[in-house]
Amino acid sequence: xxxxxxxxxxxxxxxxxxxxxxxxxxxxxxxxxxxxxxxxxxxxxxxxxxxxxxxxxxxxxxxxxxxxxxxxxxxxxxxxxxxxxxxxxxxxxxxxxxxxxxxxxxxxxxxxxxxxxxxxxxxxxxxxxxxxxxxxxxxxxxxxxxxxxxxxxxxxxxxxxxxxxxxxxxxxxxxxxxxxxxxxxxxxxxxxxxxxxxxxxxxxxxxxxxxxxxxxxxxxxxxxxxxxxxxxxxxxxxxxxxxxxxxxxxxxxxxxxxxxxxxxxxxxxxxxxxxxxxxxxxxxxxxxxxxxxxxxxxxxxxxxxxxxxxxxxxxxxxxxxxxxxxxxxxxxxxxxxxxxxxxxxxxxxxxxxxxxxxxxxxx
Numbered sequence: 350x351x352x353x354x355x356x357x358x359x360x361x362x363x364x365x366x367x368x369x370x371x372x373x374x375x376x377x378x379x380x381x382x383x384x385x386x387x388x389x390x391x392x393x394x395x396x397x398x399x400x401x402x403x404x405x406x407x408x409x410x411x412x413x414x415x416x417x418x419x420x421x422x423x424x425x426x427x428x429x430x431x432x433x434x435x436x437x438x439x440x441x442x443x444x445x446x447x448x449x450x451x452x453x454x455x456x457x458x459x460x461x462x463x464x465x466x467x468x469x470x471x472x473x474x475x476x477x478x479x480x481x482x483x484x485x486x487x488x489x490x491x492x493x494x495x496x497x498x499x500x501x502x503x504x505x506x507x508x509x510x511x512x513x514x515x516x517x518x519x520x521x522x523x524x525x526x527x528x529x530x531x532x533x534x535x536x537x538x539x540x541x542x543x544x545x546x547x548x549x550x551x552x553x554x555x556x557x558x559x560x561x562x563x564x565x566x567x568x569x570x571x572x573x574x575x576x577x578x579x580x581x582x583x584x585x586x587x588x589x590x591x592x593x594x595x596x597x598x599x600x601x602x603x604x605x606x607x608x609x610x611x612x613x614x615x616x617x618x619x620x621x622x623x624x625x626x627x628x629x630x631x632x633x634x635x636x637x638x639x640x641x642x643x644x645x646x647x648x649x650x651x652x653x654x655x656x657x658x659x660x661x662x663x664x665x666x667x668x669x670x671x672x673x674x675x676x677x678x679x680x681x682x683x684x685x686x687x688x689x690x691x692x693x694x695x696x697x698x699x700x701x702x703x704x705x706x707x708x709x710x711x712x
Contacts, residue, residue: 357484360455363387363395363427364485368457368492370400370409371429376544376568377403380636382460382496384409384430388416388451391423404636408433410442414449422450429489431460434469443472453479457489461500495639498659504629507657509642509649510541511678512664512704519646522672524557533702534664541662543568546637547598549628551648552578561588562643563595571595572641575632577648579623581605590615600628625652650680653691653711661693661709664701 370385378384378401386409388397397420399412407415410432414421426432432442432454446454454473459482460466470480490497495506512530513519520526528535542548543564554560555576562574574589574597581601589597598616602623620627625648632640642652652658663678684690693709700706 357481360427360481360484363389364429364455364457364489366398367409367427367429368485368488370398371492373400374402376546376572376639379546379638380404380496380499382430382493382638384428386410386413386426386428388413388421389425389427390417390420391452393425396420396424405439408439408442411439411445414445414451417449423452424450425453425455426451427455427484429457430493431456431458431465431467432469432473433460433462433465434472435464441469443469446473447476447478451478453481455481455484457483457485458493461497463500494659499633499638504626504633504657505546505637505640506659507629507640507642507652508541508545508660508662509652509658510538510662510664511643511649512538512666513678514666514668514670516669516671517677518670518672518675519678520676521670522674524676526558526676529666529668529670530664531666531702531704534666534704534706537664537701537706539563539565539567542572542641545572545639545641547573547575547632547635547640549575549577549640549642549644549648551644552576552580552583553645553647554643555583555587555589557645559584559587559589560643561594573598573632573635573637575600575628575640577601577623577625577628577644579605600631602627624655625657626655629657646676646678646680649678650682653679654682659711660696661707661711663707663709665705665707667703 367385367387371383381404385400390396397413397417399409401409410428426446432446434441434443474480498506511519548562563571574595576599578601598618600618603619620631692712694712696708696710
């Protein structure tokens with residue numbers, strides 16, 4: 350395969366534009382990746398651009414080539430991910446690139462999907478197209494970390510989110526928790542849900558809080574609301590059972606002697622065991638690239654121990670709640686020495702009015 354890695358920096362401005370285009374579809378493309386593309390004519394002038402909006406719709410390369418039309422002949426395609434070479438819901442992008450007369454393809458990231466995995470670039474190279482790879486590869490990998498994680502591990506990327514006081518409490522000793530965070534933080538939480546494919550809670554959260562778990566209209570359709578229950582001890586009435594607002598799925602293990610469905614129109618799914626890793630496998634099969642854990646301390650601890658969480662999103666409010674019996678975000682992890690502690694990398698810090706938002710990656 351004919352490839353080139355020379356003069357990568359010269360292509361970075363166009364690749365940054367392609368990455369910005371890809372970001373316009375955040376939270377909408379699962380199980381597909383985020384992809385953006387630009388087409389330059391033979392003189393290096395922008396003549397087309399596009400991004401993948403959602404699964405089943407044209408890929409970014411096709412949209413950009415359609416916009417460019419005949420001006421693509423002899424030109425360059427700059428794309429954030431290797432063009433696909435297989436027939437899925439849409440035709441292979443490699444054939445569209447070849448048919449358009451493109452002479453150079455600049456790629457940020459090779460596609461980890463085993464159906465592609467370098468074969469797309471090989472097909473283009475065999476057609477006589479110059480290939481340049483690795484332009485802003487780190488940035489492109491970060492942008493598509495959810496997709497890459499699912500493809501490589503067979504389960505979605507997990508984000509665990511909570512809001513707490515300065516002394517690490519998520520509720521008062523009497524269980525009262527509304528509201529620890531400020532209005533701006535709650536708006537951020539809705540945006541976070543909009544960028545996830547599913548939101549997960551346990552039965553205890555449903556019983557205690559009766560949550561709605563929607564993006565408040567910031568995503569269409571709303572993310573799947575998942576109730577993961579070991580006992581199916583769930584209330585007969587709950588806002589999650591209103592499917593006119595958003596879809597809901599009740600998931601449980603085989604040990605539950607399932608009674609008559611609590612609500613006939615809410616789907617139930619049995620997984621091999623009542624463990625978070627089995628839930629994540631099931632959600633990967635339902636085309637989820639990223640899921641949000643908004644659960645209580647016990648389920649949060651289980652998800653962490655089983656590698657079902659890759660990042661933490663923590664809102665810290667400038668309040669002291671006190672109380673030795675007050676709830677903390679995470680239950681027992683079983684550590685007995687400091688060298689067992691889970692290590693984190695700080696990804697970002699953001700101010701949300703009076704609150705502080707920490708984004709942390711699990712090492």
